[in-house]
Amino acid sequence: MIYEYKVVPAPTKGQKARGIKGADGRFANALEAKMNTLAADRWEFLRTETLPSEERSGLTSTATKYRSVMVFRRPRADDASAFQPKELEHPKAAELPAPAAGAAAAASNEPPLTSEVDEITPDRAVVSLSAEGDGKDHADVTDISEAGKKRTDTSEPS
Numbered sequence: 039m040i041y042e043y044k045v046v047p048a049p050t051k052g053q054k055a056r057g058i059k060g061a062d063g064r065f066a067n068a069l070e071a072k073m074n075t076l077a078a079d080r081w082e083f084l085r086t087e088t089l090p091s092e093e094r095s096g097l098t099s100t101a102t103k104y105r106s107v108m109v110f111r112r113p114r115a116d117d118a119s120a121f122q123p124k125e126l127e128h129p130k131a132a133e134l135p136a137p138a139a140g141a142a143a144a145a146s147n148e149p150p151l152t153s154e155v156d157e158i159t160p161d162r163a164v165v166s167l168s169a170e171g172d173g174k175d176h177a178d179v180t181d182i183s184e185a186g187k188k189r190t191d192t193s194e195p196s
Contacts, residue, residue: 041111044081046072048106072108081110 052064053071073083088106095101 040114042114043084044076044110044112045107046076046110048072048086048108050106069108076110080112082112084109084111 049065049068049072051068052061052066053068054064055067058064058067077083086106086108088104090102091105092100092102
C-alpha cells in the first residue's frame with residue numbers, strides 16, 4: 039500500500055478548554071485537537087519527531103534550532119493496490135456435510151422427529167405446524183406464513 043504523508047508543526051502552546059487545568063493538560067488538549075482535526079480528513083497519526091533546523095541569526099550567521107513535528111499518513115486515493123478483491127472459496131462436494139436423517143421423513147409427508155441436530159427447513163416447518171394442530175386437516179397449507187396464521191387463528195385466546 040502506498041501512502042501520502044503530511045508533516046505539521048507540533049503545538050508549542052497549550053489550548054484552554056472547560057475542565058482542563060494546568061499547563062500539561064492544556065498542552066495535551068492542543069495535541070488532541072490537532073490530531074482529531076487531521077483524523078477527520080482520514081490522516082492517521084504516525085509519530086512525532088524532533089529535527090534540527092538551521093535558521094538565520096542576525097545578518098550573516100546561522101543557528102541550529104530543534105523543531106518538533108507531527109507525522110501523519112493516509113493511503114493514496116489513486117493507489118490501485120489499496121483495493122484487493124478476494125476470491126471466494128467454494129467447498130468441494132466431498133467436503134459438504136451429509137443430509138440430516140430427518141430429511142427423508144419430511145419428504146415422505148410424515149411428521150418429522152425433532153431433535154437438536156435436525157435442520158428445520160420451511161417445508162419441514164409447514165409439516166410440523168400442520169401435524170401439531172388441533173386435529174383439523176391442514177393439508178391445504180402451502181406456505182409457512184399461512185400455517186402460522188391458521189395455527190394462531192385456531193389457538194385459544196389468552
